[in-house]
Amino acid sequence: MGDDVKVQHFIDSLDFSTEEYNALFSLANKIIASPTEYQSLCSGRLMATLFYEPSTRTRLSFEAAMMRLGGQVLSVANSATSSAVKGETLADTIRTAAGYADIIVLRHPKEGAARLASLYAPVPVINGGDGAREHPTQTLTDMFTIQTYEGRLDNLTIALCGDLKYGRTIHSLIKALARRGKTRFFLISPEELRLPEHVKEEVLDGGAGVEIQETTRMEKGLREADVLYMTRIQKERFFNEEDYIKLRDTYILTPEKMALAKERMIVMHPLPRVTEITGEVDKDKRAVYFQQARLGMFVRMALIAYLLEVV
Amino acid sequence: MLRVDAIKKGIVLDHIQAGNGIKIFERLGLRNAEYSVALLMNVPSTKMVRKDMIKISDILNLDLTMLGLLDPSTTVNFIEDGKVTNKVTVELPGRVVGLIECKNPRCITSYERHGPSIFMLVDKETKEYKCFYCGERVKV
Numbered sequence: 001m002g003d004d005v006k007v008q009h010f011i012d013s014l015d016f017s018t019e020e021y022n023a024l025f026s027l028a029n030k031i032i033a034s035p036t037e038y039q040s041l042c043s044g045r046l047m048a049t050l051f052y053e054p055s056t057r058t059r060l061s062f063e064a065a066m067m068r069l070g071g072q073v074l075s076v077a078n079s080a081t082s083s084a085v086k087g088e089t090l091a092d093t094i095r096t097a098a099g100y101a102d103i104i105v106l107r108h109p110k111e112g113a114a115r116l117a118s119l120y121a122p123v124p125v126i127n128g129g130d131g132a133r134e135h136p137t138q139t140l141t142d143m144f145t146i147q148t149y150e151g152r153l154d155n156l157t158i159a160l161c162g163d164l165k166y167g168r169t170i171h172s173l174i175k176a177l178a179r180r181g182k183t184r185f186f187l188i189s190p191e192e193l194r195l196p197e198h199v200k201e202e203v204l205d206g207g208a209g210v211e212i213q214e215t216t217r218m219e220k221g222l223r224e225a226d227v228l229y230m231t232r233i234q235k236e237r238f239f240n241e242e243d244y245i246k247l248r249d250t251y252i253l254t255p256e257k258m259a260l261a262k263e264r265m266i267v268m269h270p271l272p273r274v275t276e277i278t279g280e281v282d283k284d285k286r287a288v289y290f291q292q293a294r295l296g297m298f299v300r301m302a303l304i305a306y307l308l309e310v311v
Numbered sequence: 312m313l314r315v316d317a318i319k320k321g322i323v324l325d326h327i328q329a330g331n332g333i334k335i336f337e338r339l340g341l342r343n344a345e346y347s348v349a350l351l352m353n354v355p356s357t358k359m360v361r362k363d364m365i366k367i368s369d370i371l372n373l374d375l376t377m378l379g380l381l382d383p384s385t386t387v388n389f390i391e392d393g394k395v396t397n398k399v400t401v402e403l404p405g406r407v408v409g410l411i412e413c414k415n416p417r418c419i420t421s422y423e424r425h426g427p428s429i430f431m432l433v434d435k436e437t438k439e440y441k442c443f444y445c446g447e448r449v450k451v
Contacts, residue, residue: 011325087421089421089423090419090425091423091425091426092425108419109417110417110418110419110421110422110423110445111415111417111418111419111444111445111446111447112418112419112420112442112443112444112445112446113419113423113444114418114443115443115444116419116420116423116425118428119426120425131417132417133446134447177441198448272327
């Protein structure tokens with residue numbers, strides 16, 4: 001703390017305005033259209049990825065993004081086994097890493113860790129996920145995917161299915177979409193995993209024309225949705241294995257269920273998927289979750305370039 | 312009754328709930344003050360039965376931001392030339408540093424030595440604050 005340099009970070013999905021989101025999407029589209037034009041944009045720049053909990057996908061996505069921009073990556077695959085074990089505080093680790101790198105990606109199991117890191121870092125910090133709270137680049141990825149396939153981010157019916165209580169990607173996505181207005185949400189979850197009240201209130205206050213319908217039945221939301229967003233029910237959220245197994249198999253997307261949905265609906269998933277989408281669904285052209293992961297890399301390229309002020 | 316002279320210039324914190332005076336005294340760092348300070352406890356009051364008061368002589372620029380949180384009943388009188396020049400009732404501060412502890416066990420502040428606790432006011436009516444780091448809400 002005490003640094004007077006104004007540095008922009010990306011900690012919370014609502015840190016960026018809708019205009020900033022749109023600018024990032026526009027840049028990501030330019031990168032997709034002519035990747036060679038951007039392949040040396042971050043030449044000579046270093047990104048440090050500090051991951052205090054494992055997340056192969058997110059780390060690979062960030063590292064691929066930086067490398068495709070011509071930058072290089074300093075990576076600590078599991079920071080929790082290194083300096084933190086010796087008792088070093090996050091604030092100290094961040095200040096040290098900021099001395100080596102031009103930009104930092106932090107994933108940490110504690111909520112608000114990235115916000116704290118941003119107070120100490122004289123270089124941009126990107127929140128790669130902090131506990132059950134935020135994962136803003138997943139939101140960026142999700143919004144970019146919807147924009148790409150639907151051509152808009154308002155006037156949509158979005159069905160969200162699975163763990164809506166602990167699924168951090170869900171909370172951020174709902175808030176960011178609600179900000180665009182005129183969105184209808186179908187929240188499909190077991191009673192035990194419903195969207196928390198405070199998130200619901202925030203969403204309803206957030207944008208004009210936002211509607212929320214809650215249901216425990218998957219079929220209802222499926223028929224009307226433009227977007228079906230599936231999530232994993234995470235084992236680590238349960239104290240009791242029996243409860244986990246019972247709920248895990250509640251909402252499984254199969255080709256039979258897909259037959260109920262619109263021809264133009266898209267199925268999204270933050271990955272990794274476990275059992276909630278059967279392998280057969282992958283063949284359906286509406287299943288876009290692997291393309292979603294790829295789009296995530298491009299929009300992360302745009303984010304890195306924006307925060308490093310090289311565009 | 313105990314008598315403390317009126318001050319010519321300074322700040323008088325009045326209508327403090329009996330018992331809160333010492334907390335405010337400590338929080339404002341008045342223990343180390345280089346000017347005269349009187350902490351009056353259990354002063355008879357027609358409105359409050361008993362109240363605490365703090366009289367601070369000679370200075371007018373004390374940071375009183377946290378008063379609203381410590382004791383919202385407090386009134387602040389600014390004195391110059393022996394007269395009250397400004398009388399204000401305190402408000403809940405927009406940002407509270409180091410005073411509220413986050414109760415969320417998953418919050419980074421629950422295990423990080425660095426980093427002061429920071430809470431932001433969300434709702435004046437319900438007196439609700441939100442942890443700057445994890446977003447946990449508390450009512451004060």
